[in-house]
Amino acid sequence: MKILKLPKANFNKFLLGLNNYGEVHIPKKKSEETYVFAPMEDPSEVALEYLRTVIPPKKYFFKPKEALFKHSDGKNFIEHIEDVNKKLILFGLHPCDIHGLKILDIVFGTGYIDKYYFARRKNTLIIGLSCMPDEKCFCRSMGTDATEDGFDLFLSELKNSYLVTVGSSQGDDITNDMKDLLTEITRKDTNEYLKIRNERKKRFTLQLDISDLPYILELQRESEVWEDLGKKCLCCGSCSMVCPTCSCFNIYDKLSLDTKQTERVRQWDSCLFKDYAVVAGGHNFRANRADRVRNRYYHKQHGFVTQFGKPSCTGCGRCIQYCPTQIHVVEVFNKVRGED
Amino acid sequence: MNKKPKIGIFGLTSCAGDQLAILNCEDELITIADAFDILDWEMAKTNNDKVTELDIAFVEGVVAQTRDLEALQAIRKRSKLLVAIGTCAVWGGVAAMKNQIPREILKKEVYGEEINVVDAVEALPVRSFVKTDILLPGCPIEKEQFLQIAASLLHGDLPELLNFSVCSECKMRENPCLVVEKGEVCCGALTVSGCNARCPSHNIPCGGCHGPIEEVHYDANYTMFEQRGITKEEIQNKMANFATPAWMGQKLISEIK
Known part of the structure; x- marks a missing residue:
């Protein structure tokens, strides 16, 4: 495991640099209590204070509504995977949402492999971000308050910097490309991380006993x-x-008036x-x-x-x-x- | 259906907004006219055939006059399938909003003691009187849903219509929840989707214009807002507007004598 340090002074450059790897999506503020993952227009839009978006990152892989295939005249089936060639960088996922994706990987990857889900999943880089819980968070009880995998990079916030954990070879490539923005970690950083980590542990007020x-x-x-x-x-x-x-x-057929074109649509249920x-x-x-x-x-x-x-x-x-x-x-x- | 289906589009007492929504399918109108044999549509064409048997009748509006009922029964008699279009035809809609007050009182209030030429009866939806095969609510109907129904029927199939709440579509659009965040009376949870949460997406609480979902949980809807300090009367005033007959049927609104 490789851990580096990103000084906060370099953070915007880091976010902008991510544009080189694909379309960057970040948490954005939509109203007083509403946050969403949306495309980054400018690094200043990133809502680093966010705790939860309305819809979790599943929307990128398992879309609320999409055509799975189309056909005409009852034959010539044309497979249709939306965004199949789009490189996506999802920035700012908290550990619970990374675990959410790991659970969906099981759901869509067991038995029948859902190629629509995985086509987009493999084209997406995940960059995690640490968080401080509120009174609705009980990830600690679920064992999802931290994660060792499921990300390409993971940023843990310290006072003036982020610890950057490399979780994949693609994540490693990014840190190599951006090495000018990153420094080595020191003993002081480790101590600061531990202090914050222990403070975070104390902040959990909601617990769910799942033992039996x-x-x-x-x-x-x-x-x-x-x-x-x-x-x-x-x-x-x-x-x-x-x-x-x-x-x-749910799956249904969307028919057309000329009776020739048909789409088979999948929609959240x-x-x-x-x-x-x-x-x-x-x-x-x-x-x-x-x-x-x-x-x-x-x-x-x-x-x-x-x-x-x-x-x-x-x-x-x-x-x-x-x-x-x-x-x-x-x-x-x-x-x-x-x-x- | 092998031959072109013969259809008619009709309006009872209504604002004609649903028929207008069909006319507003500008890009598809030629295809519709090509795919269907439109025999009878007074709002859109002259030389209407009033007698030939129809494969499909689309009916908008409520029965609010005795002549509406006569017209509706005649339409039902000559049509194999009857599609109720619009919230009026499905739930009673705006015309039935004050059904708890007897028509005699309303007539006097609106037209005075002297005038007695208005042939008004209690406004009730089409399906209170005749068998309806397909229900497409909306005030007005959504163009996309109408086209889906038309396409399904052309394929000889029955359409798959959504039967879940506006809340779900609203969540898919990641709107701020107007109930949770602002404590407003929003009808999203009891209203059937199809509009893609149009109003909440513009920061306006859902008014319930598509009518109720299949199984409304009235009690929980009341509780949700009572907990937030809103009176039962305020809740009803907001939520029952488009489907008063259904609320009266549940004995949630009683007749004022």
Whole structure:
């Protein structure tokens, strides 16, 4: 592992330098509480203070809506992968979002390999950025508050500089190209990093005990918690859209008036939507709102754990921030544990 | 469908905005006219055929007069498929906004005691009276959705229409949430998408003009805003505008006697 130092005085030059490797996307401020990943026009736009964007980086690889292929006259299928040749640099991902991508890599890479997702994934460089948690962050409980891989470069903020960790050969190329902007780290930097790291550890106020959660969930399938939650949830789908690991989609054909051209479209879906589990013949496996809400929680902390050995929640806090009825995922699981 | 489908486009009591939305499909109008045999469309053409059986009837508006009902029943009788277009036809829309007040009282309030020539009945959507095969809400309808329906029907298929909330589309556009961030009464969570969150994307709360999603959680919608100090009446005033008959059906709004 190679670690270098980027003085803050060189930071803008570093960001501008990234333009040489592809289209740079950065966190930007959209309103008082709203941040988004968007193309960088100027380094001054970068919102280094941001904690979470509305939509996580999944939008670049698993697009909200895209045509998978087109055909005419019922034949001549033309495969269509949007942005397949676009080199992208995603700057500023916090560890939870890097873990989110690592989870999606499992989802889209197990069994059937989703080439649409991976075509863009392999053309993208990930540059991570350290953060200080707020009251909605519980990544530390999920083991996603730090990461050793999943990035090309990772910037850890110190007072006057960033420690730059190299995570890939492409990241190494960038640091070699920009060596004039970078210096060696000193003992003093290490001490400063440790101080900040320990301070960060103390700042986590929200915790979720996941030690035996799948087991408890198995026992609590019929708990009244789910019925109560069904009374509170609007099934609006906001939490699914903003979740870094929610990856359900719907597929439909977009027909044209001349009856010759057709597109097969994939669009984000959510297990909270009423018609999500409707099958041929009209039966709905999860017709009740409470069943749908429970399903979402079980998939994150039970089903995914059983299948892949870890939960598919990164503790990013987006579902807490964006739920219009203030449903709080940690409070829900605490209730299921009988700990509220 | 092998032959050109015979279609008619009709308006009951309405602003004609949905028919106008079809006319506004300027780039596609020639294709539409080529693909369909438009027999009856009073708003757009002369020499309308009023008797031939239709494959598809598109109907806009509400039944707000007795003659609307007669017209609607005649349309249903001569059409294999009936597509209700616009929020009025699907939910009652603006014309049904004050359905909790009996028409007799409204008539007097608006036209005075003397005048009694208005043939007004309680405004109700098309589907309260006849079988509707496809529902396309919107005030007005979205051009893209209309074209999708037309294309599906041409292929002999039924269209796939979205049935999730505006919130989801709003999130996809990464708009600041007007409920969470500003505490405004936004109808996004109970309103069916299709508009690509047009209003919230301009920082205006959703007014609910597309009508409710398939399964509205009325209680949770009330709670969401009551928690933020907004009264039940204010919430209703904002949220029930485009689908008052549905709210009355849920006994959330009661008739004023």
